[in-house]
Amino acid sequence: MKETHIAEVIESNTTEMIAQCRDLHCSPPFGSFVKVKPTSTSVEGAGFLIYGLVFNVMTNSIEPNRRAVAYGKTEEELRNEQPQIFELLKTEFQAHLVGYQDQTGIKQILPSQPPRIHSFVYTCSLEEVREFTRQSDYLHTLFTISRVPPDELIIATIRNSLEAHAEDAHQYLIQVGKELSRLLREDYDRLSSILRRIAP
Amino acid sequence: MDHRSGELGIITRGSLLEGMEMKLNPNRSVEDIKAGKFVVIEGEKHLFFSMITDVRLEVTNPQILTHPPSRENTLLRQVLSGTSTYATVILRPMLALERVENSHLINPTPQPVKTIPTHFALVYEADEEDVSRIFGREALDRKYFNIGKPLDMDTPVCLNLDRFVERSNGIFGKTGTGKTFLTRLVLSGLIKNEKAVNIIFDTHNEYGWGAMKETGGNRQDFVKGLKQIFGNRVAIFTLDPDSSRRRKVQADHEVLIGYDQIAVEDVIPLQDELSLHPTAMEAAYSIWARYKNDWLDTLLERGEEDIQALADELRTHPESLAALYRKLRRFRAFKFLIPKTSEDIIQKIMEYIDKGIHIVLEFGKESSMLCYLLVANIITRRIHELYVKRTEEYLATQNPANRPKQLVITIEEAHKFLNPRASKQTIFGTIARELRKYYVSLLVVDQRPSGIDDEILSQIGTKIIALLDDEKDIQAVLTGVSNPTGLRSVLASLDSKQQALILGHAVPMPIVIRSRDYDEQFYKDMGFLTEKEREEKVAADIEALFG
Numbered sequence: 001m002k003e004t005h006i007a008e009v010i011e012s013n014t015t016e017m018i019a020q021c022r023d024l025h026c027s028p029p030f031g032s033f034v035k036v037k038p039t040s041t042s043v044e045g046a047g048f049l050i051y052g053l054v055f056n057v058m059t060n061s062i063e064p065n066r067r068a069v070a071y072g073k074t075e076e077e078l079r080n081e082q083p084q085i086f087e088l089l090k091t092e093f094q095a096h097l098v099g100y101q102d103q104t105g106i107k108q109i110l111p112s113q114p115p116r117i118h119s120f121v122y123t124c125s126l127e128e129v130r131e132f133t134r135q136s137d138y139l140h141t142l143f144t145i146s147r148v149p150p151d152e153l154i155i156a157t158i159r160n161s162l163e164a165h166a167e168d169a170h171q172y173l174i175q176v177g178k179e180l181s182r183l184l185r186e187d188y189d190r191l192s193s194i195l196r197r198i199a200p
Numbered sequence: 201m202d203h204r205s206g207e208l209g210i211i212t213r214g215s216l217l218e219g220m221e222m223k224l225n226p227n228r229s230v231e232d233i234k235a236g237k238f239v240v241i242e243g244e245k246h247l248f249f250s251m252i253t254d255v256r257l258e259v260t261n262p263q264i265l266t267h268p269p270s271r272e273n274t275l276l277r278q279v280l281s282g283t284s285t286y287a288t289v290i291l292r293p294m295l296a297l298e299r300v301e302n303s304h305l306i307n308p309t310p311q312p313v314k315t316i317p318t319h320f321a322l323v324y325e326a327d328e329e330d331v332s333r334i335f336g337r338e339a340l341d342r343k344y345f346n347i348g349k350p351l352d353m354d355t356p357v358c359l360n361l362d363r364f365v366e367r368s369n370g371i372f373g374k375t376g377t378g379k380t381f382l383t384r385l386v387l388s389g390l391i392k393n394e395k396a397v398n399i400i401f402d403t404h405n406e407y408g409w410g411a412m413k414e415t416g417g418n419r420q421d422f423v424k425g426l427k428q429i430f431g432n433r434v435a436i437f438t439l440d441p442d443s444s445r446r447r448k449v450q451a452d453h454e455v456l457i458g459y460d461q462i463a464v465e466d467v468i469p470l471q472d473e474l475s476l477h478p479t480a481m482e483a484a485y486s487i488w489a490r491y492k493n494d495w496l497d498t499l500l501e502r503g504e505e506d507i508q509a510l511a512d513e514l515r516t517h518p519e520s521l522a523a524l525y526r527k528l529r530r531f532r533a534f535k536f537l538i539p540k541t542s543e544d545i546i547q548k549i550m551e552y553i554d555k556g557i558h559i560v561l562e563f564g565k566e567s568s569m570l571c572y573l574l575v576a577n578i579i580t581r582r583i584h585e586l587y588v589k590r591t592e593e594y595l596a597t598q599n600p601a602n603r604p605k606q607l608v609i610t611i612e613e614a615h616k617f618l619n620p621r622a623s624k625q626t627i628f629g630t631i632a633r634e635l636r637k638y639y640v641s642l643l644v645v646d647q648r649p650s651g652i653d654d655e656i657l658s659q660i661g662t663k664i665i666a667l668l669d670d671e672k673d674i675q676a677v678l679t680g681v682s683n684p685t686g687l688r689s690v691l692a693s694l695d696s697k698q699q700a701l702i703l704g705h706a707v708p709m710p711i712v713i714r715s716r717d718y719d720e721q722f723y724k725d726m727g728f729l730t731e732k733e734r735e736e737k738v739a740a741d742i743e744a745l746f747g
Contacts, residue, residue: 170275173275173279174275174278174279177275177276177278178279178282178283180279181280181284185260185284186261188261188264188267188284189263189267191276191279192269192273195275195276196273196276199275
């Protein structure tokens with residue numbers, strides 16, 4: 001079955017990218033894995049399959065200089081009365097680049113080139129998530145993101161990936177927990193707070 | 201060597217003096233790590249054979265200790281375990297084997313440890329090959345005798361009996377820890393492999409014939425004595441033939457000692473038991489000066505009515521002479537002491553020794569400490585004298601046929617003979633100090649090693665130590681051992697049954713063992729024949745003798 005994309009890259013740099021969703025309010029959830037397929041295999045340096053982690057979702061006006069205004073009506077009333085205003089809105093998300101896949105497998109390091117603009121973005125399947133989260137080295141880069149509380153991002157990420165490890169969920173939590181414990185060696189309270197909140 | 205299994209952890213730090221510290225593998229439970237376990241550290245150039253001496257819990261962050269995870273929070277517990285909370289194990293390298301470079305071959309002679317392994321050297325449980333490489337195998341040589349197995353392992357640990365008999369040895373442990381069983385094992389080894397002739401002073405009648413086994417509870421088991429296992433290679437001498445008969449023990453010989461065979465030196469060690477004053481001893485010497493061997497007979501004869509005259513005659517103080525008489529009067533109650541004997545018991549013992557027959561001396565109900573000290577002293581002193589003479593003959597002739605047979609004398613309650621005061625005076629102190637010069641050594645069995653003179657303890661070659669609680673005793677048995685700190689904790693954590701720490705001359709490195717079972721299999725290994733087998737053998741012998 002051919003996968004359908006959910007968004008398109010509109011801005012990217014070495015560590016992160018911004019993608020615009022195909023439909024309004026249809027962003028992948030906070031803390032979920034997305035992938036960017038190489039635009040064309042024939043283009044030299046078009047790169048590999050790149051994995052990103054959604055850490056920020058925003059919906060705003062298409063026009064940078066115009067903001068949406070409050071109408072005092074429900075969304076349903078608005079859709080009936082003024083459907084055009086929804087056409088002037090867009091949903092975007094920011095994703096942190098956490099790794100890529102080349103011929104030898106998944107690498108949890110930054111790709112040498114960021115995703116190209118207008119590449120399509122897809123959600124990751126459960127198998128892909130399971131494959132990617134087999135190692136937990138990516139976790140430490142999440143602590144470097146300053147725009148969202150990193151603990152929240154980590155909790156969301158682990159909770160989202162739990163479904164992919166449904167068979168050995170507890171073992172997976174221990175493995176991730178040990179990695180966190182290494183990263184947060186000096187901060188036992190923070191570690192225990194995270195662990196309390198990721199437990200299903 | 202590359203395929204060792206049973207990885208325990210990795211070395212993280214340590215020093216030659218304090219031992220090595222190992223971080224336990226997170227997948228190993230700290231509760232499986234027992235003090236005294238035998239492990240191998242695989243260094244770059246050496247294999248270090250080591251003993252676990254201490255186990256410790258550690259945390260990386262003290263905050264964890266202030267808010268430990270609750271019982272319900274299993275995830276947090278599991279996450280912390282092995283990362284932020286972990287166990288370290290203290291190892292004491294005892295021996296090193298050099299690994300020959302660029303090959304898997306190993307230089308087979310273990311060396312004393314002069315260096316330490318590198319960082320992150322892997323630590324493994326020792327395997328069977330390691331144990332037999334270090335402790336030898338019974339099959340290799342008759343000098344090896346299987347004494348037990350290392351903790352959690354199934355390979356025999358062997359004593360090197362040749363080295364064992366070279367020195368005086370000790371078996372220590374508090375009451376009920378199996379000292380007697382350990383002693384019986386060692387004696388069986390010496391008898392079976394013919395490494396020495398034994399004289400055993402058996403106060404509690406436990407070695408010669410069957411003895412009770414302490415099983416706990418109501419069940420009582422009996423085990424075989426040495427005479428039952430080794431038949432006519434062991435002779436039972438008894439001080440109390442009535443008791444032997446009642447116990448249905450066939451004694452080979454009754455011990456009778458004449459007064460003329462008791463010297464003043466035999467009485468000196470009894471000072472404590474008899475509460476004799478030093479002046480009384482001087483009085484004894486003054487009688488001896490005049491009457492020589494008849495001194496005791498004279499004293500006991502004339503003591504009753506004639507003590508004043510005797511004092512005048514000897515020009516000694518009548519009070520001290522009277523005191524001496526009053527104390528030594530107790531000798532009359534001993535049935536085995538008689539004024540004159542027709543045969544010399546020491547000659548008899550020497551005959552047996554010359555034939556290589558081992559002697560168990562039973563005390564029957566004459567089990568008072570006084571009697572024990574007296575008899576052990578008389579016999580040992582005179583045998584030692586004879587051995588000194590024989591050794592001198594041997595040195596003069598240098599004829600191997602004249603070489604005296606190595607003799608091992610087993611004494612129980614050894615602190616009575618070897619306490620700091622007595623050891624200077626008794627023959628046992630002399631034997632313990634002079635090592636094997638005269639082919640006599642001691643096997644000291646005691647539950648109170650702190651009572652034994654330090655000088656003697658430091659001369660003891662091999663120590664087999666069962667559980668000891670008292671700090672003083674532990675300190676005493678580790679006299680003369682380098683780096684005793686680690687061994688101290690090992691000693692205190694031994695099981696109260698069937699476990700012992702062996703260290704010293706007869707083993708290449710200290711090791712904790714679960715002692716060999718003293719059971720049917722053991723009797724068989726020692727060459728014991730059942731009723732039926734014996735009958736067949738007797739029939740065959742008769743056939744051979746009379747045709």
